[in-house]
Amino acid sequence: MTDPLLLHLTPDETELWAQGLLPATRDAHVAQCAECRTIAERERKLIRELARLTRFAPEFGFVERVMAKVKIPTPSGPHFRPHTNS
């Protein structure tokens, strides 16, 4: 079997490294392999940038606009009654 210290990281392992989840045996490879470290650091930078992206909000009143068009089921069964409370 090949020594895990010598094997380059797979794309899955690169993502794990970027998230700080790579097992120690493979982490040791990154510490000694400049090529894997460069790739993994670039990957981590991108993943962090993506995770920081804004969560946009729809225009104010979105919930009310949706609720005005949703049918609320009545407790008596499969009958639906249009929601009129807006």
Added chain:
Amino acid sequence: MAWAKQGQEAAFRELVRRYERPIFSLLYRMVRDRALAEDLAQETFIKVLNAIGSYNPQFKFSSWIFKIANNAAIDHLRKRELETLSLDGSPHATTPDEMSATAPQLGDRGETPLQELEARELGGAIEHAIARLRPEYRTCILLRHVEGHSYEEIARILDLPLGTVKTYIHRARNELRGYLEDRRE
């Protein structure tokens, strides 16, 4: 009876409140048009809430709602691809005046307040890079790295084999890095 209905209404409202931002953000980044993204988000919530009785709790609710939102975005993008105007204007235009009137105005960006807001929100390098990805790569990367879904969840949302999802995400990240490096050089 009335209290039960109110209870249902309150639960529906809570669901919309909890998911409005993630669903709207995904759709906005997919179609890059605020008004359209809001229409698609409304369509998604109405579909989900009206079909809540058929929801299978074996699956995560978030997977179900993201699947419906993604389908709405992909349907729209397919339609838009068919309807895309050429730079010469509408294919139905028969005279030079009609062609010129229906041609896309390339210099018009940012003229209305809504366009200005869109340019501000989606104008950054990373947003531009995401926009350049093919739609299936874009959905995968947004679900994985913005929404934090697992690969397995993404495979369920998109009805794709797990291996395909992994390939799409790895390729998408490579492309994103390439686009970002191009811009920085």
